[in-house]
Structure formats: C-alpha cells, structure tokens
Amino acid sequence: MTTPSSLRRPRTVLAMEPRVRDALFDAAALDRLAAVAETDPAVVVADFAAAEHASALAGAEALLTGWGCPPLTAAALERMPRLRTVVHAAGSVKHHVTDACWERGLTVASAAAANALPVAEYTVAAILFTGKRVLDAQRAYRERRGRLDPLALLAGAGNYRRTVGVVGASRIGRRVIELLRPFDLLVLLHDPYVTEGEAARLGVRPVPLDELARSSDVVTLHAPELPATRHLFDRARLALLPDGATLVNTARGSLVDTGALTAELVSGRLNAVLDVTEPEVLPAGSPLYDLPNVLLTPHVAGSLGNELGRMAHAALDELERYGRGLPFAGLVRAEELSRSA
The missing domain is CATH 3.40.50.720 (NAD(P)-binding Rossmann-like Domain)
Known part of the structure; x- marks a missing residue:
C-alpha cells in the first residue's frame, strides 16, 4: 500500500516476545511500521504490569500483538485507557483477547488468513x-x-x-x-x-x-x-x-x-x-x-522463516486500514470465536 498524507498514524505499542519482534520485522517491515504507526519498535511489552512500560501503554491507541502477548485482562486494559484496537500479527487471538476486550468495545484484527x-x-x-x-x-x-x-x-x-x-x-x-x-x-x-x-x-x-x-x-x-x-x-x-x-x-x-x-x-x-x-x-x-x-514434526506447518514476513505485512496492512478509517480485512468478531481456532 502507498502512504499518502491522508493516512493517520495511530500511537502503537508492540506486545509480544522480543524474539518474535525480531523474527517478524526485517528492515523493510520496520520502515513500513514507522510509516503507518507512531511507535518505538525498541519497546516490546511482554508484561502489561511492568512499570517501565506504563507510559507507553497509557498513550497507546493500538496494540500490535504477536506470539507471547500476555492476556488482555480487565486489569491490563486499565493501564491502556486510550486503547481502541488490537492487531494480531499471527493467527488465533484466543490466547490474549479476553471478554474484557469486547466489553471495552475494542476492535480486533488478525493475520490468520496469511x-x-x-x-x-x-x-x-x-x-x-x-x-x-x-x-x-x-x-x-x-x-x-x-x-x-x-x-x-x-x-x-x-x-x-x-x-x-x-x-x-x-x-x-x-x-x-x-x-x-x-x-x-x-x-x-x-x-x-x-x-x-x-x-x-x-x-x-x-x-x-x-x-x-x-x-x-x-x-x-x-x-x-x-x-x-x-x-x-x-x-x-x-x-x-x-x-x-x-x-x-x-x-x-x-x-x-x-x-x-x-x-x-x-x-x-x-x-x-x-x-x-x-x-x-x-x-x-x-x-x-x-x-x-x-x-x-514440531508444530512447524504454520508461518516460519521468510513466511513470517507475510504475517507482518498482513498486520501492517490492517494498521494502515485503521489509520485510513477503513474496515479491517481480517476483522475478528466475538461471536465467531466460539467456533474458530
């Protein structure tokens, strides 16, 4: 996607294991992340209660999540009063999206299709x-x-x-x-x-x-x-x-x-x-x-190696859609989680 001036860059925090960030985002993906979101890719949250992340989370409008993201419980969401959306750079969101997210009215997108x-x-x-x-x-x-x-x-x-x-x-x-x-x-x-x-x-x-x-x-x-x-x-x-x-x-x-x-x-x-x-x-x-x-085989059928780049860019596509006010392509609905992976 191109990045015209009409694009709004939401303040975004990465929530995943640091090694997952390193595997997902090569130099080109990091450049694109900077173009579609206001973020510091050096800040990677694996514990929402960690004091060093309090300021970043308090200002976050979007979370870009990946493997190792901790659960988004009601207590965690209290630390993110401005949060409006969660974009997952992987498949299932069941490991971290809780009922508290839907109760807050958050939108959720996933790179499950990728x-x-x-x-x-x-x-x-x-x-x-x-x-x-x-x-x-x-x-x-x-x-x-x-x-x-x-x-x-x-x-x-x-x-x-x-x-x-x-x-x-x-x-x-x-x-x-x-x-x-x-x-x-x-x-x-x-x-x-x-x-x-x-x-x-x-x-x-x-x-x-x-x-x-x-x-x-x-x-x-x-x-x-x-x-x-x-x-x-x-x-x-x-x-x-x-x-x-x-x-x-x-x-x-x-x-x-x-x-x-x-x-x-x-x-x-x-x-x-x-x-x-x-x-x-x-x-x-x-x-x-x-x-x-x-x-x-040891759970290797899903995205690994250079296939991780496909997931990263799918998630960045969603962040860009959010910044343009467009609907998500991989929207996750609460009612669908009861019969999905």
Missing part, C-alpha cells in the same frame, strides 16, 4: 507424499541400497482417484480444498456449518463424520479446539478408518485421542502425519518418534 497459507501448503504436501508412499520408498531405498523393485514395493500407491476427507471448512480447510482442486482426487467434507449449496460451490461432497472416516484414504483435520471437538477422533472413530489410511493433523493435538492413535500406529494399521500432538511436546519415550509409519 498464516493459513503455509499450513495448507504443508497439509497438501503431506497428502500427496503419503499417497505416493514416499516414506516407505525412502526407507526401503536406503536400507536396500537401491536393490528394490518399485512396482512391487509401491503396488497400490499413488494419488489417482484417492479419497481425501477434510474435517472443518476453516480458512485452512478451505485453502486445502482449493489447492487439491487440480489433482485427480475425490474430496469429502465434514463441517456442520457448511450447507450443501456451499459445499457444491467448494467442489466437495458433504458427508457425516463417520462416513468420512470410513470412506477416506487420507483424513486431514482443520477443526477448531473446542470442548465439542476434544477427541473428535477417539478410539471408536479411528477404528472406522480403512486399513492403511493416513491421519494428517495440523490443527490441534486435542482433536485426537493420542493413546488410541498410538495403539493404531504401533499396530501398523494406520499411518499419520502429525504436526501437533497432545501433549505437545510428546514424552521422550513416545513410540511416535520412531515409528516408520509416522511423520512427526
């Missing part, structure tokens, strides 16, 4: 790799030093007319569906809030959750972490998955009963690609670290 992109890309890569049985091929190739017959080893592998079950038409779930569109796959969807007409527009077939579990070669989870979704895939639902099916979880570990899934994976009946677990981190003795049918 953070959804790498998660969806990771997920699609996982779906395609698991269909191709890349881990099996890599392991056998290494162990046999090239002496293998791919036709025999990978009989039945491939992504031609496989069935992928998407659980949750969230931002990430919808982006996964979009990215899968060019491939020769049947995509099923379970989401209680999606109508048949909307599913048709997405190009997926809506089905009940148990039917999705029974019918899918790969199930990928994109539902929010809510009391109703805890252990959505418990022992009984995991048992519905066909032999050889793969469960991909880039959402929240609590969606899956870890004990039940571990038993299925140890038996070799199922495969899994897990970027999140419950607990996170798994105990050192967990067999999931070593099982050949499990790809386990």
Whole structure:
C-alpha cells in the first residue's frame, strides 16, 4: 500500500516476545511500521504490569500483538485507557483477547488468513507424499541400497482417484480444498456449518463424520479446539478408518485421542502425519518418534522463516486500514470465536 498524507498514524505499542519482534520485522517491515504507526519498535511489552512500560501503554491507541502477548485482562486494559484496537500479527487471538476486550468495545484484527497459507501448503504436501508412499520408498531405498523393485514395493500407491476427507471448512480447510482442486482426487467434507449449496460451490461432497472416516484414504483435520471437538477422533472413530489410511493433523493435538492413535500406529494399521500432538511436546519415550509409519514434526506447518514476513505485512496492512478509517480485512468478531481456532 502507498502512504499518502491522508493516512493517520495511530500511537502503537508492540506486545509480544522480543524474539518474535525480531523474527517478524526485517528492515523493510520496520520502515513500513514507522510509516503507518507512531511507535518505538525498541519497546516490546511482554508484561502489561511492568512499570517501565506504563507510559507507553497509557498513550497507546493500538496494540500490535504477536506470539507471547500476555492476556488482555480487565486489569491490563486499565493501564491502556486510550486503547481502541488490537492487531494480531499471527493467527488465533484466543490466547490474549479476553471478554474484557469486547466489553471495552475494542476492535480486533488478525493475520490468520496469511498464516493459513503455509499450513495448507504443508497439509497438501503431506497428502500427496503419503499417497505416493514416499516414506516407505525412502526407507526401503536406503536400507536396500537401491536393490528394490518399485512396482512391487509401491503396488497400490499413488494419488489417482484417492479419497481425501477434510474435517472443518476453516480458512485452512478451505485453502486445502482449493489447492487439491487440480489433482485427480475425490474430496469429502465434514463441517456442520457448511450447507450443501456451499459445499457444491467448494467442489466437495458433504458427508457425516463417520462416513468420512470410513470412506477416506487420507483424513486431514482443520477443526477448531473446542470442548465439542476434544477427541473428535477417539478410539471408536479411528477404528472406522480403512486399513492403511493416513491421519494428517495440523490443527490441534486435542482433536485426537493420542493413546488410541498410538495403539493404531504401533499396530501398523494406520499411518499419520502429525504436526501437533497432545501433549505437545510428546514424552521422550513416545513410540511416535520412531515409528516408520509416522511423520512427526514440531508444530512447524504454520508461518516460519521468510513466511513470517507475510504475517507482518498482513498486520501492517490492517494498521494502515485503521489509520485510513477503513474496515479491517481480517476483522475478528466475538461471536465467531466460539467456533474458530
């Protein structure tokens, strides 16, 4: 975006861990931050009660938050009498936006749409790799030093007319569906809030959750972490998955009963690609670290490395919209948090 003279620069305070500030804002992003907001990027608040930040917080009209932002409780907000808006340079705001924010009438924006992109890309890569049985091929190739017959080893592998079950038409779930569109796959969807007409527009077939579990070669989870979704895939639902099916979880570990899934994976009946677990981190003795049918990664599907720049600029876009009196693109509504990540 350009920065004409009509832009008002709100007094803004960064609230996140200092290392997050350093990772989010390169020189170009810091220059842009200075152009759209009146701020001191050297001031990074990780404790709203800290005396050294009292003056900065008292004058803040906007908070630019990131990972490590402390909760915005009523007591914290008392220290920010001029605060009008919170812009989050990451995904979910549930860790720091409290009911007190809505009671104060604050507006909230998030860069969740920007953070959804790498998660969806990771997920699609996982779906395609698991269909191709890349881990099996890599392991056998290494162990046999090239002496293998791919036709025999990978009989039945491939992504031609496989069935992928998407659980949750969230931002990430919808982006996964979009990215899968060019491939020769049947995509099923379970989401209680999606109508048949909307599913048709997405190009997926809506089905009940148990039917999705029974019918899918790969199930990928994109539902929010809510009391109703805890252990959505418990022992009984995991048992519905066909032999050889793969469960991909880039959402929240609590969606899956870890004990039940571990038993299925140890038996070799199922495969899994897990970027999140419950607990996170798994105990050192967990067999999931070593099982050949499990790809386990340490919550890296979301924005990392140069992808953090996308989130930073998405948040700066929102600050600029605020300064121009324009509506947020990534507006967060209180009523939506009850069914979102």
